Amino acid sequence: MEFALSEDQRMLQDSLKGVLSEAASLDKVRKIAAGDAAALAALDTALEEFGLAALMVPETFGGLGLGALDACLVQEQLGYFIAPSRFLATAVSADLLGRHGNAHLPGLASSEVKVGLALTELFSRRDGAGLKVSGGKLTGKSLLALSAEGATHLLTSDEAGGLHLVEALGALAVMKTIDRTRTFHEVTFKDAPSALKAPAEDRLIALARLLVAADTLGAAQAMIDKAVAYAAERQQFGRVIGSFQAVKHMCAEMAAKLEPGRALIWHAAHALDTSDAEGPVMANLAKSYLAEAGTFIARTATEVHGGMGFTDLVGLHYWYKRIGVNRQLFGSPEQARESAAQLQGFAA
Amino acid sequence: MKLDLDPEYEAFRADVVEILSTNAHLAPGPEDKGYKNPKRIAWQKLLIRNGLAARTIPKEYGGYGAEPDILKARIIAAEFARTRIQGPMSGQGIAMLVPTLLELGTEEQKQAYIRPTIEGEMIWCQGYSEPGAGSDLAALRTAAVEDGDHYVINGSKIWTSTAKQADMIFCLVRTDPTAKKHEGITYITFPMTTPGIEIRPLVDMTGTANFNEVFFTDVRVPKSGVIYAPNKGWQVANATLTHERGMLGDPNATKARFLELVTLMKSESVNGQRLIDNPMLRDRLIKLQSEVYAMQANGLRIMTSRLKSESPGLAGLIVKLNGCDLNHEIARLAIDALGELGILYEEGEHLRSEGSWQWRYMYDLGLIIGGGTAQIQKNIIAERGLGMPREPKLAKA
Structure with a gap:
């Protein structure tokens, strides 16, 4: 029995950290957030070269054949650096397409196929949104599609929860959010042909939620690191503020909340990788746990920075907003908890 | 993995x-x-x-x-x-004294105490905290003055569980009042039947006396009861405290408590609706479940570190703080879910779970404070886990 990361997994995280500290430094993220296409292209290329697109594609389809745990470790680093990346959408698609042996897998691994996620209506359908299937073609609207920009395909769902892969020919309208490190769009489909029809399942949303939780884990860890470092430097009343118990306890509370979340993500990811029946339950619990811990840390770490935390100068707000979006993404904590309840037969 | x-x-x-x-x-x-x-x-x-x-x-x-x-x-x-x-x-003799003796006791002490203690024939109590020495344990003042082959002890201890049942006490006393506070303390064992010891039960908010106060008036005890060496008691006690902190916040006990709560919410109905079918209560239940699962996974991580003889780091430092708080929150939800009947206590036809949830809600608050308060735990997490600076010492007046 060993509940720990392997040597390979630690190396994966370390080497990705090396790539991101250069290609996704705060300066570069600021540029990308302001619409600098060259900075975004440079980051995309660096991550493609690293092999992120192929990570969850099975080896028989030209991928690396790694699992949900490895994907979570990657997503955690992306969250730590608030890196703009289509990795989450790619990983979720690769997992689904892999289980259906879909013909687009080799393209996904080589980045010729890029998939965005238009899945909001699976768990949160607004009036006027949602897709209808007629004669194998999809028509309708999906809100808040993730990584739809630059995508060749979109993974989406119909009114019955069935899953479809369609060519990204639909019209995109930008949906501006608080978080400029990722793009969201309203997508309109008209008679879009479906290249994959998969039945409704619990695993897809569970994996998406787990990866969002991993993103928050990384982003929240970065905020704690920044708060602890700031508290060790900033002086008031003739002392560094980190020596005041009021400040120290804020940092301790953040660490005490976040650290078990790391273990929960590992456990949930391992359960998904081993097809443990509890996997989707744990993934939903992880989404809820990290949403709550993340919200607390985003606020508290900002407060440790005092007035500077509120400014654009230190850029802390990028992490604050990333965590804020993650809380709602693929379902609010309340929705994740209701899913966990339903999966366990607690809710009617 | x-x-x-x-x-x-x-x-x-x-x-x-x-x-x-x-x-x-x-x-x-x-x-x-x-x-x-x-x-x-x-x-x-x-x-x-x-x-x-x-x-x-x-x-x-x-x-x-x-x-x-x-x-x-x-x-x-x-x-x-x-x-x-x-x-x-279990108990303080088995969990705390025996490991300490094995590490630091003399051969004679090991021979005399370990077998009867582990077989349950010899019960121990712990004399650490004093009315004036709680979180600042090293400020303890119970004095032991040398008199030939003996010490004469005067002072008092508090929070002594099983004092009435105990045959023996392991106790921290001040043997050198002139030394720095950590350097004048001795760890000593002696029989609870020694003349001059008075035990007063300490009734707590649960309505029972889970602890006692112990008073020493000219208690004469042989020097052979000293563990390791005179004035080295602080090091000896630290060896033992590590064992105590490991006992509080056990995630498997928390999981068992959580499962009892699930059973309660499935079996109890209000207005014809099971408690678990109330969406607000169910949401709170699952929120707690996420925390229970997180602490269980954290426990697996700690166990793996120990198997590899590595320090579990932050994952280990947070267990007492998080685990005790989580137990308290589980009891709180059980009481809220029971609503009006949740306030019943001790006895009565309508009492649920034998009143254990209210008892837990009170006793678990005691555990949040005892064994190193939540605030002391936060200092430890910040200083040892995050490397934050210690509070500067006040200049002596």
């Missing part, structure tokens, strides 16, 4: 199951209460003979004499929990 056990350990589990099922008829039940109950002592001795209690205590001191093996210890604990058969005895 690998969560299943190697065949060697599965075989060990099968052995444990076999021993327990063969001997289950000898196990004490709820009616066999109290310390030194003959049935409990006989059961404890049987468990030791079979390697299910005092497993790593050397044979010459009455233990089973096995090499330490964290996984085997966990398998044993899990099988007792699963079968609900009475497990090995």
Whole structure:
């Protein structure tokens, strides 16, 4: 029995950290957030070269054949650096397409196929949104599609929860959010042909939620690191503020909340990788746990920075907003908890 | 990442199951209460003979004499929990004094105390905290003055559980009032029957006396009771405190408590609706479940670190703070879910779960404070876990 990361997994995280500290430094993220296409292209290329697109594609389809745990470790680093990346959408698609042996897998691994996620209506359908299937073609609207920009395909769902892969020919309208490190769009489909029809399942949303939780884990860890470092430097009343118990306890509370979340993500990811029946339950619990811990840390770490935390100068707000979006993404904590309840037969 | 056990350990589990099922008829039940109950002592001795209690205590001191093996210890604990058969005895003598003696005691002390303690024939209490020395334990003032081969002890201790039942006490006393506060303390053991000891039960908010105050007036005790060396008691106590902190916040106990709450919410109905079918209560239940699962996974991480002889770091430092708080929150939800009937206590026809949730809600608050307060835990997490600076010392006036 060993509940720990392997040597390979630690190396994966370390080497990705090396790539991101250069290609996704705060300066570069600021540029990308302001619409600098060259900075975004440079980051995309660096991550493609690293092999992120192929990570969850099975080896028989030209991928690396790694699992949900490895994907979570990657997503955690992306969250730590608030890196703009289509990795989450790619990983979720690769997992689904892999289980259906879909013909687009080799393209996904080589980045010729890029998939965005238009899945909001699976768990949160607004009036006027949602897709209808007629004669194998999809028509309708999906809100808040993730990584739809630059995508060749979109993974989406119909009114019955069935899953479809369609060519990204639909019209995109930008949906501006608080978080400029990722793009969201309203997508309109008209008679879009479906290249994959998969039945409704619990695993897809569970994996998406787990990866969002991993993103928050990384982003929240970065905020704690920044708060602890700031508290060790900033002086008031003739002392560094980190020596005041009021400040120290804020940092301790953040660490005490976040650290078990790391273990929960590992456990949930391992359960998904081993097809443990509890996997989707744990993934939903992880989404809820990290949403709550993340919200607390985003606020508290900002407060440790005092007035500077509120400014654009230190850029802390990028992490604050990333965590804020993650809380709602693929379902609010309340929705994740209701899913966990339903999966366990607690809710009617 | 690998969560299943190697065949060697599965075989060990099968052995444990076999021993327990063969001997289950000898196990004490709820009616066999109290310390030194003959049935409990006989059961404890049987468990030791079979390697299910005092497993790593050397044979010459009455233990089973096995090499330490964290996984085997966990398998044993899990099988007792699963079968609900009475497990090995615990208590401050077994959990704190015995490991300390093994590490720092003389051969004579080990021979005299370890066997009767692990067999349940000798009960111990702990004399650490004082009215003026709680979180700042090293400020303790109970004085031990040399008189030939003896010390004469004057002062008082508080939060002493099992003081009334104890045969012996392990106690921190000040032997050098002129030294710095950590350097004048001695760790000493002596019989609770020594003249001059008075015990007053300390009734707490639960309505029972779970603890006592102990007063010493000219208590003459032999110097042979000193563990390790005079004025080195702070180091000795720190060796023991590590064992105590490990006991508070056990995630498996929390999980069991959570499952009781699920059972309660499935079985109890209000206005014809099961409590678990109330969406607000269910949301709170699942929120707690996420925390219970997180602490369980954190526990697996700590166990893996220990198996590799690595420090678990932050994952270990947060257990007492988080675990005790989570237990308290589970009790709080149970009471809220029961609503009006949640306020009943002690007895009555409508009492649920024998009133244990209200008792827990009070007693668990005591555990949030005891064994190192939540605030002290936060200092430890910040200073040792995050490397934050210590509070500057006040200049002496």
